[in-house]
Amino acid sequence: MAARPRLPVPGALVTIDRWREIDVVFQEALGLDPSEWPDFLERRCSDDAELLEAVRGLLGADQRSGPFLEGSAEAIAPNDFAAAVRRRTEDLGQDRIGERVGAFRIVRQLGRGGMAGVYEAARADGEFEQRVAIKFLRRGLDTEDFVRRFVVERQILSSLEHPNIARLVDGGTTSQGLPYLALEHVDGVPITQYCDENCCSIDQRLRLFLQVALAVQYAHNNLIVHRDIKPSNILVTPDGQVKLLDFGIAKLLDPEAGPLDAPMTRTGFMPLTPGYASPEQVQGQLITTASDVYQLGGLLYRLLTGERPYEVSGIGSTLEDEIMNARPRLPSTAAGDLEGAATAARYGVTPARLQRRLRGDLDTIVLRALRKEPGRRYPTTLEMADDVLRHLDARPILARRESQLYRTGKFLRRHAWVAPVAIAGILLSGAYVATLIRHSQELEEERNVARDVQQAFVSFFTAPDSADTGLGEGRRDLTILEAIQEGTERVRADLSDRPAARAELFGAMAEVLRDLDQPVEAYELAIEALDLEQTLYGSESPQVHETLLRVGALTPDGDSARIILERQLSLSHRLYGTDAPATARSLDALATLDLREGKLEDAVSRLEEAVRIYRSSEVDPRRLAEALGQLADNLEPLDRADEAVAAAREAHEILATTFGEGHSRTAALGARLAQALTAAGRYGEARPLYESSIAVMEAELGSTHATTLSYWNNYAILLRLMGDPQAESAFRQLLALLRDRYGDVDGEVAATLQNLAATVKDLGRYAEAEELARSAHEMFATTRGPGHFQTGFPLLTIAEIRLIQGDFVGAEATAREAIEILNNALPPGHFARAVAECRVGQALAGQGKPGDARPFLEAGAGALGTGERMEVDAYRDVCLEALEAL
């Protein structure tokens, strides 16, 4: 670098070397107290007046700088900052105007984003008049990844042909080799603007919304999720036609992805629009059609109230927190706060009338779509559209049939990777089924079968009068469960000559039914599928192997299930050998059954075998990690703490290698390992693991996220077990975080107060400890109820304090109070009851009543006698000592 610094230092321009010299002395001085500076400078710069001058100048600046540059540029000059942003947004990319692209010439720029620019273009070859929107990858971004994604968008668009979706006109590569897309040019304005400018009524807004919903449903039927539904992507033409745009971040669903692969194999997180992002998008979870349902809910909210469901402030994790945790206000409530004149201008009614109009149905519809849990939203876009239509027709909406939809929701949660498609497919067109069959290579005549199945469903679910809305009148009053049941009958009748398709469908439907809590029906269908497959493929076939696993899991009777699964396991051995991942899956299923029956040892040995197989085969190491994690969970209650530690440690290492140390999955297993280490009494090793897991979770999820808080809690408890005085500050910090999140009066806050009380007691500050325990007791009584066992715990702490202080009468009274609560709330032999008995006994002994004390102490020590955990040992020892002293 040239020695021509632009930074003026007193004494004219200096060279870099000279600057370094000055800087070293300046830094040394900064490490000292200003009162020492004169002496220091004299000593350090005695023979260099220029150096002295320069450093003195800098030190003077350090003292005088005051608030200089403190506070951000934007906070200091908000108007300039805003102007800068506006200015920089307007003047981009005029450079392509006039350029020829394929058969088109670019007329003007329409927009520009991170990845692509969008231009309006006109047909230039004179063939006919046509205007299109041309989308380019930006120069310099034509890397392999970007180009591939661009190709995906082209592919998605070319498969969509719908009046409410902007059409793909052409696509190719420019003369400079940049890929481009030519899209139908939509002469329209964003849907919100259209509604407000035309003063659309609520009914008109709802009808526009229906057009959007059906376009989205059409995309879903083609296994495409849009993922970025928001007003600026929905234009309305002057004649009121909706056009859905921008499939730039849309994705093709993969119906073959399994639950284990799903969240991990996704190809990159999509960008999102904060005001409209779904919780699963914010979290980086797998995106399904349910995410589009959520975004449609946000859109409807905006159309009905002009507001967003959340005001996203976007400060740090707050954005995620708001989307994850904040409950949206009811649309009718939001409407109540609108300003009168503006509302009249936009909706043609007063806020009060608007509010009445939204209350009830529309509130319910919007909030159902905006549920945090994907599975509790409308299962399909179609069902949401159906309810909107019901509302318009003044018929009862279905959203209120909570329990049915909730059960459906359970299914969706478990099968989030495929369920929405499955249901949409089964209800609508059999698209999912068709795909499923297309993918199962073993089936002959697969395409014919798929077509038959599809036709069967279409004929069943499409009624004659459905042409205008696309909603089959015939299924309006059907719940999903009823639809599947009727569909089953239909399959049985219409596909009587196609056993392969029937077996395939029954298998899929059995899964759906199981997750709708219809185990008996599910079991019967699975058995029917099994019979068909045994006839078709023979009892030693892979198909039967798969279905046996399903039947085994569905068989309600444990002994029968065991016979089936054992048979399935031996079939695994014959078909795939003893070392195949398929065999490991069979072992997993048996381990689950063992667990259900309390046979922990058996479960452990099967999981160990599964681990061995995964370890020796080439499968995804994450499967191995999962099996190891399960193994650790089962080993711990068996008191095989060191083995639990080893399993958890290996799982942790696998994830650390796969995802990196700073990944939340790794951190979660780190905390899991720390828990195992704590149970094994290896506190010193557990501690740093908790510390790093907490740091990761704070960064990833925020400091008041439930997971972060639970690690904090375990960490603080560990510190207390270690007798580390820092336990107190850890509990206090946790307390502040909990109050932040849950408010001052809360069960979790009470629990932490109780832990803090015990910690402060350990530190010998008895008055303070008693006060803390007292407030924990009262807060438990308020939040958990006066008879709850937790309400009794702080009393044990208070009784102990009284014992220490020699107040034996007070101790007895408090301990008896605790016994009364605990004996009603907990089973005999529970350690808390035993501890209370010990305390009463100790108190009686202290009062000089050994005869009264003995039965209490004996009962307490007896119940604590079976040494299970380290924490309990201490209680038992106290009790035994008191007994010996009698």
Next chain:
Amino acid sequence: MARPSSTSQDITKLLHACANGERGAFDRLMPLVYDDLRAIAHNRLSRERADHTLNTTGIVHEAYIRLVPQAEATWRDRGHFFAVSSKVIRDLLVDHARERKAAKRGGGAIHLPLTDALNGQEPRTIDLLALDEALAGLGEMDPRLEQVVECRFFGGLSMEETAAAIGASLRTAEREWRRARAYLYQALS
């Protein structure tokens, strides 16, 4: 036409490259983050609520959440991202100041009023372009000082976030900030 979004996958890759010390990764991040940051700032400006002020640190955080997959990002990624974003915001402001100055034929560089609230003195102003220039000069001497000022002043980051962004301890970051402020104060007064 809607705004196509840049892809966060590439951003994540580059962040990892930064974390691995790959040269040039930081610079290649700039254009990817630039448009999105600007778009976020623009969206915030166009929100209907009149009381909604822009908030640089909010913009940076929002961009981070939008662009970087939370499930894959590490603590260090976040620091690098914040550092890049702060640089972008500096560019944005300085470009604007430069244009304004040009439009007014040299007469109108933006002045940031700096109110000395503690001493009740008259508000002082500093010339943003002069600050930019002094900062660039300081960066030639010690790039980390430049980064600290970018993060603190332009990015509006907290001291802790700044420390993470430059990959230093909190104490080091605080010392660097004090040092940089002294140099700049002297350069500009």
